[in-house]
Amino acid sequence: MTELVSGQGRGGGAGRKRFLAxxxxxxxxxxxxxxxxxSSLEEAAGILGIAPGDIVKSLVVKHKDGSFLFxxxxxxxxxxxxxxxQLVGVNKLxxxxADVALAATGYERGTITPLGSISPWPVYAxxxxxxxxxxxGAGEHGYSAFVDADALTAALGAIVADITEPLQ
Structure with missing residues (x-):
């Protein structure tokens, strides 16, 4: 079930519509x-009333073979x-x-999400x-999506593993 809480607004919303669909x-x-x-992660978190760690960035990562993953x-x-x-089994990622990420997903930086991507790349969470x-991200600037992370990773068939480290 998808719920649109507010805003039908700005522009055509094609990315947001792909995300919701x-x-x-x-x-x-x-x-x-x-x-x-x-203008920053901290500011976005403040606007949304959550901690910065509760905002999950969907990063596009490129393989040396030209394919991608999220x-x-x-x-x-x-x-x-x-x-x-090591997890992906390659020596270069x-x-x-921004232009390449847009072409690979159909989303601009700051709006990228695996949901509704124009190509279904593998997801590592x-x-x-x-x-x-x-x-x-919800596919369009000016919008954020809230979702249960466990439901998201299951719906995407994501590989869930330790792939990060604290910011330095």
Whole structure:
């Protein structure tokens, strides 16, 4: 079940609509909220009334073979490249440019989510996101989605593992 709480607003909302359609198709309950623009993770968390670690970043990661994956990382942590490379079984991974991430997912940075991505890349979720309600990008600037992390990882068939380390 998908619930749109507020805001039909700004622009065409194609990314937001893809996000909501994919969530509904997976039977995943999401709460979509319209929010003010934020200039930092801390500001976004304050606007949403949550801790920075409750905002989960959906990062697009590029394989050397040109394919991609999503890494779901809490806002107060960063990818541990050695851990992720070992888990994926490769010796090289990188963060692509904003243009490449847009082409790979159909979403601009700051709105990226595996839900509704134009390509269904594998998802790796850090184990610290589990067991709680999280916020994530909803496919359009000015919107955030709240979702149960366990339901999200199950719906995406995500590999849940230790893939992060504290921010430095």
């Amino acid at each position: 994919d969530a509904a198709a997976r039977g995943l309950a999401v709460e979509l909220v319209e929010r003010l623009a934020a 890494a779901l990382v809490p806002g107060d942590r960063q990818i541990s490249w050695p851990k992720l490379r 990188s963060l692509p440019s 850090d184990s610290t996101i589990t067991g709680r309600r999280i916020s994530m």
